[in-house]
Amino acid sequence: MEVDSENGLLQRKQATYQSLDETFLIAKETYKGQQYSQIYFARLHLMRTMLYSLLPTWKPHLPSCTVLGLEQGKECVIVGTLYKHMKLKPSVLDEYSKERSASPLVQPCNFLHSDDYLVLEDESGRVKLRGALLLPSIYVTGIVVALHGKETGAGDFEVEDLLEAGLPHQIDRPLNSGEDKFVVFVSGLSVGSTSANPLHFQLFVDHITGHLGDEKEQGMAAQIVQVVIAGNSVEIGRGLLNGQNLGSKDQSKLSEPIKELDILMSQIAAGIPVDIMPGEADPANFALPQQPLHRCLFPGSAAFNTFRSCTNPHSFELDDVRFLGTSGQNIDDLAKYSDATCKLEFLERTLRWRHIAPTAPNTLGCYPFTDRDPFFIEMCPHVYFVGNQEKFDTSVIKGSDGQVVRLVCIPKFAETGTAVMLNLRNLECHALTFGSQFDS
Amino acid sequence: MASTGVKGFFREKKKGKPGAAKKSNKSASFGSDVVQPPALISHATLDLQEEYDEKEEVLRQFDMNMAYGPCIGMNRLDRWERANKFGLNPPAQVENLLRMEKANGLCLWDGRA
Numbered sequence: 001m002e003v004d005s006e007n008g009l010l011q012r013k014q015a016t017y018q019s020l021d022e023t024f025l026i027a028k029e030t031y032k033g034q035q036y037s038q039i040y041f042a043r044l045h046l047m048r049t050m051l052y053s054l055l056p057t058w059k060p061h062l063p064s065c066t067v068l069g070l071e072q073g074k075e076c077v078i079v080g081t082l083y084k085h086m087k088l089k090p091s092v093l094d095e096y097s098k099e100r101s102a103s104p105l106v107q108p109c110n111f112l113h114s115d116d117y118l119v120l121e122d123e124s125g126r127v128k129l130r131g132a133l134l135l136p137s138i139y140v141t142g143i144v145v146a147l148h149g150k151e152t153g154a155g156d157f158e159v160e161d162l163l164e165a166g167l168p169h170q171i172d173r174p175l176n177s178g179e180d181k182f183v184v185f186v187s188g189l190s191v192g193s194t195s196a197n198p199l200h201f202q203l204f205v206d207h208i209t210g211h212l213g214d215e216k217e218q219g220m221a222a223q224i225v226q227v228v229i230a231g232n233s234v235e236i237g238r239g240l241l242n243g244q245n246l247g248s249k250d251q252s253k254l255s256e257p258i259k260e261l262d263i264l265m266s267q268i269a270a271g272i273p274v275d276i277m278p279g280e281a282d283p284a285n286f287a288l289p290q291q292p293l294h295r296c297l298f299p300g301s302a303a304f305n306t307f308r309s310c311t312n313p314h315s316f317e318l319d320d321v322r323f324l325g326t327s328g329q330n331i332d333d334l335a336k337y338s339d340a341t342c343k344l345e346f347l348e349r350t351l352r353w354r355h356i357a358p359t360a361p362n363t364l365g366c367y368p369f370t371d372r373d374p375f376f377i378e379m380c381p382h383v384y385f386v387g388n389q390e391k392f393d394t395s396v397i398k399g400s401d402g403q404v405v406r407l408v409c410i411p412k413f414a415e416t417g418t419a420v421m422l423n424l425r426n427l428e429c430h431a432l433t434f435g436s437q438f439d440s
Numbered sequence: 441m442a443s444t445g446v447k448g449f450f451r452e453k454k455k456g457k458p459g460a461a462k463k464s465n466k467s468a469s470f471g472s473d474v475v476q477p478p479a480l481i482s483h484a485t486l487d488l489q490e491e492y493d494e495k496e497e498v499l500r501q502f503d504m505n506m507a508y509g510p511c512i513g514m515n516r517l518d519r520w521e522r523a524n525k526f527g528l529n530p531p532a533q534v535e536n537l538l539r540m541e542k543a544n545g546l547c548l549w550d551g552r553a
Contacts, residue, residue: 032513032514032515032518033513034512034513034514035510035512035513037509037510037512037513038509038510038513038514041509041510042509042522045509045526049526049527123506123507123509124506370513370514370518370522371518371521371522371525
């Protein structure tokens, strides 16, 4: 897209894009009646093989054994899946045992309790874990770890040391390419919601496509090479979705938010490559990995080859910089079942556990894969993002092998009017906020 | 699983199982045979597995082996291929039986659990 300026045409910069979403697509999978035990087995096998390869450097003198092979008093290493028994975790059986009330039984909040305890499980059995090292509030069900310790008289396992998978291998990104190229992240647009201000989104679109501001502003906008919309782009009123038949007037209310989104998306797609990911509130499937939003929903934007509908989680490479991120369901679920000082800490933990969504399928909807676990992180990304958070936050973490990852929390645009700009050259991030409050 | 008429009530003579012919022609054996599992009773009728032979025995041992993961909900061939993909070296005999000799592709518990 070119814009006239006094010095000639301003050209938008470009970057080479490669999608890595193939592992999250489920078009080729068939459901044959399998249960979730299959994906847990695949996850355990995958991660246990990897952890066994790390054992010689971690505790070379100790033998490893299965849970059933534990002997009392004998120090050894066991590898298995963690299960956290939580007293306050909502159970579907409560619907039958407790009285029904108008408000839902489950209030979305944190379900931690001081009585929670951890259990380690593999194919042979499970053992309760004890030890001051192991704080149940940090861990969640579904992580695979290696534990050093011994069985106590009471039949529990006393943990002395713990080994997480750690950050995976990272390919060095190209250094110092010279020019600044920006990626814009935005999430939680909630088009169609009563609280979202459509002016903010329009301002955002006008700004990044170069229709706003003077030459200097347009010059900055010309450096944007990619837009990523990380989920919850529409909001359809809850009252319309309670399963009742809709009259024709209400039916048009269902499709209006999507139509409005399509109009705005086509304005973006006309100028910049844009990736749209589904989120919790979008018309996509519920279980992770969410499949790309259908092209039919975007008759206007899908005509552009710059428009890409992507899965959630989404992984791609831009100029050999690797990106990985979700629309927020995995981190929000972690926030319900564990504790941390900030969302970035959850992000860091998932990377160190080498698994995007360890609570799937326990408390997070997930497709029952049989022979693979697509949420296992094989290559370390350079940028790891999560959408639909309360505020913009970012940090850099380092791995033991020299990996460097930029973590980004993308705030909900409908509430904060803030998008995130990331510089591909040095992975630095800043916020881009739009407001429309006029004093006087 | 419902049995097919009278056939399910009287145990037939099996081919290739010398000595077992004498065992019993009229009633099911309850747990006396280590290899064959005790007969299941479903819907108040005896539920006897037909076509049970050494090949099926090999396949059942494959089903029950914990090293290859849970067997419920998966085809035997899919489970074998997964075990192969994971580098667990599943017995080639099982693959032969499933591919060449078209033995029963469903796991032991299929439809029962």
